[in-house]
Each structure stands twice: as structure tokens, then as C-alpha cells.
Amino acid sequence: MDNRSFSPIDRIIGEIDRAIKVLSTSVHPSRKISAVQQETSLTAAERTESARLMRVNHSGEVAAQALYQGQALTARTAGVAAAMRHAAAEETDHLAWCEQRLRELNGRTSVLNPLWYAGSFAIGALAGALGDRTSLGFVAETERQVESHLRGHMQRLSAADTRSRAILEQMTHDEMQHGAQAASLGAAQLPFPVGEAMRLASRLMTKGSYWL
Numbered sequence: 001m002d003n004r005s006f007s008p009i010d011r012i013i014g015e016i017d018r019a020i021k022v023l024s025t026s027v028h029p030s031r032k033i034s035a036v037q038q039e040t041s042l043t044a045a046e047r048t049e050s051a052r053l054m055r056v057n058h059s060g061e062v063a064a065q066a067l068y069q070g071q072a073l074t075a076r077t078a079g080v081a082a083a084m085r086h087a088a089a090e091e092t093d094h095l096a097w098c099e100q101r102l103r104e105l106n107g108r109t110s111v112l113n114p115l116w117y118a119g120s121f122a123i124g125a126l127a128g129a130l131g132d133r134t135s136l137g138f139v140a141e142t143e144r145q146v147e148s149h150l151r152g153h154m155q156r157l158s159a160a161d162t163r164s165r166a167i168l169e170q171m172t173h174d175e176m177q178h179g180a181q182a183a184s185l186g187a188a189q190l191p192f193p194v195g196e197a198m199r200l201a202s203r204l205m206t207k208g209s210y211w212l
Contacts, residue, residue: 069084
């Protein structure tokens with residue numbers, strides 16, 4: 001157990017280091033996706049669409065890392081802060097899987113990722129400052145929306161792209177678990193306008209990352 005206490009400067013340096021690691025596309029997964037049937041050759045159009053969808057999902061995972069770190073930074077209790085950091089660590093696999101699949105598809109990550117990271121970190125820090133139940137409620141609502149988003153992407157993928165589909169299926173499973181964990185820890189129900197604002201922000205990020 002690490003009982004060290006960190007100064008504000010130490011914490012700032014730590015957050016900058018985490019941001020650099022996430023944005024430098026140098027993360028490595030701790031888990032492997034289960035073996036999938038060898039995919040057939042994708043057409044140029046299918047490959048382009050898969051790359052764009054996986055770029056959106058990669059950006060979503062960049063935002064998730066920032067969101068969890070922001071919430072952990074301002075959490076009221078050590079238990080909730082630890083839960084946020086644990087979830088961020090688990091979702092590092094998602095980030096790495098999406099990045100790897102992008103390379104396989106000859107795609108690239110979004111040039112807007114630094115913007116998504118900064119904005120999500122600020123939102124996460126604000127949510128954490130509003131109290132642990134609100135912060136957990138934010139996680140639960142985020143995971144519900146992400147689950148829906150991933151299922152929509154699976155419908156848009158070519159049937160031949162079994163590799164991308166397997167990644168999104170595992171991500172969906174993990175997101176459902178994170179949402180359930182937040183609920184079990186006492187997540188508050190967020191007001192309807194907050195949920196709608198989150199959907200609007202998600203659509204903005206999706207559109208931006210799809211093209212850029």
C-alpha cells in the first residue's frame with residue numbers, strides 16, 4: 001500500500017505525465033482479445049469506414065482516461081478515487097486495442113485528441129468536486145451512453161471486419177461492468193438536462209473525430 005502524500009506540484013506533474021502517455025499512442029494492453037475467425041479482405045470503402053469508426057472509438061477512450069483521472073483527482077474519498085483509477089487502468093486496454101486496430105487498417109488517430117483530453121479532464125474534475133455520488137452518477141450515465149454508441153458502431157461495421165467487431169464487443173462488456181460498479185457504489189441519478197448535454201458533447205466529439 002502506498003502511503004506517500006503528494007504536494008500539489010507533484011500531482012500536477014503526475015497528471016501531465018499521464019496525459020503525455022495517453023496522447024503519445026504508446027500504451028500497451030494487459031489483455032488480448034479472444035481469437036476471432038480470420039477476416040476476409042476488406043474493400044477500400046469498408047477499410048476506410050472501419051478506420052474512421054475506430055478513430056472515433058480511440059478518441060472516446062482518450063476522453064475516458066481524462067475523465068476518470070479528473071474525477072480521481074477531486075474525489076472526496078480514497079475509495080472512490082481508487083475505483084476511478086482502477087477503471088482508467090482497465091480502459092487502457094481499450095485505448096491500446098483501438099490504436100492497434102487503427103494501425104492494422106492503415107488509419108490514424110484524431111488530431112483533436114488533445115482537445116478531447118483537456119475538456120474531459122476538466123469535466124471529470126468538476127464532477128468529482130460536486131461529490132462522490134454525483135461523480136459516480138456521471139460514470140454510470142457515461143457508460144450507458146458509451147454502450148449504446150458501441151452497439152451502433154457494430155451495426156455499421158462490415159460483416160467482414162471481424163477483428164474490429166471483436167474489439168468493440170469486449171469494450172461493450174467492460175463498459176457495462178464499469179457502469180454497474182458505479183451504481184453499486186451509490187451513483188446518483190443525474191438530472192435529465194445533464195444527460196442531454198452529455199449526449200450533445202458526445203455527438204460533437206464523434207463528428208470531429210470521424211473526419212479529423
